[in-house]
Amino acid sequence: MLSPEADAPLRAAAMTWLTVRSNDGADPLPRHELESFHFEGERVPLIDRQRGIRKPAILEAALSIITVYRAEGTTRPYEDGTGSDGLIRYKWRGLDPDHAENRALRVAMERRLPLIWFVGVAPGWFQPVFPVYVAGEEPQLNQFALAVDEVFGLVEPETHLEAQLRRYVERVTKQRLHQPVFRSTVLRAYTGRCAVCALAHRDLLDAAHIVPDSHERGEASVRNGLALCKLHHSAFDNRYLGVTPDLTVHIRQDILEEQDGPTLLHGLQRRHGQKLMVLPGPRSQYPSKELLEITYRRFLEPA
Ligand SMILES: [Zn+2]
Incomplete structure (x- = not known):
């Protein structure tokens, strides 16, 4: 005892x-x-x-x-x-x-x-x-x-x-509590796969914010999240890749016209016009149309 x-x-x-x-x-x-x-x-x-x-x-x-x-x-x-x-x-x-x-x-x-x-x-x-x-x-x-x-x-x-x-x-609390909880909530909702390409290696996945958390609408909710692999997360944040409110992937025009190796071709260009490959089970966890709209409008702005 x-x-x-x-x-x-x-x-x-x-x-x-x-x-x-x-x-x-x-x-x-x-x-x-x-x-x-x-x-x-x-x-x-x-x-x-x-x-x-x-x-x-x-x-x-x-x-x-x-x-x-x-x-x-x-x-x-x-x-x-x-x-x-x-x-x-x-x-x-x-x-x-x-x-x-x-x-x-x-x-x-x-x-x-x-x-x-x-x-x-x-x-x-x-x-x-x-x-x-x-x-x-x-x-x-x-x-x-x-x-x-x-x-x-x-x-x-x-x-x-x-x-x-x-x-x-607030910053320390965000790092220690809110970020790990957001990441785990989003990755579990997307069954541990990238929404764009379905890659399933947790080490290579992030929970991306649709609207950045510095934005007034940038809440740490699964509806403001997308599970994305490192490539697609950076491409999303840097406006190489946009997601329309109806969940279709768009690739920026100049990237579509570029000629390069297999990562550009398969990782980006061929995703253009495709629906997201992975979504949460319950519709209540789907990305918010309203938040996607905010970010997609920004994606369409001239660079
Ligand atoms: Zn991916």
């Missing part, structure tokens, strides 16, 4: 195990794999079927939290709000501050313990983000404030930040 002193080594072992299994945090993992973690001969599931906040019986503090996957409608792949301090908010379980899960998360906050955040990117699939810390609690709003490790201790929840520091907190 494990003792409470197992807390620190268990947490460290779980994060090391996840680092390896998730390709250094890049890839999502299925629920059954997260339930198969062992520590000192005992199985210690890292995720709970019934609960959002996971506290193994032998520990006093929470070990992980979950944000469940929501099928795409108007919702984002991540739902948690961000405060004016740039930190992310995670809702209490229910409204009772003394609920066992809320207490477990509060203990993690008081002891400044590292946690694992599992964000649902498809039914039964979770992107691990770790370590994250509980930076504070807002009881009146029934929520905790979470910080990825680089910004933990740097800002206090609900304090007014100078613009530069706030931008830093």
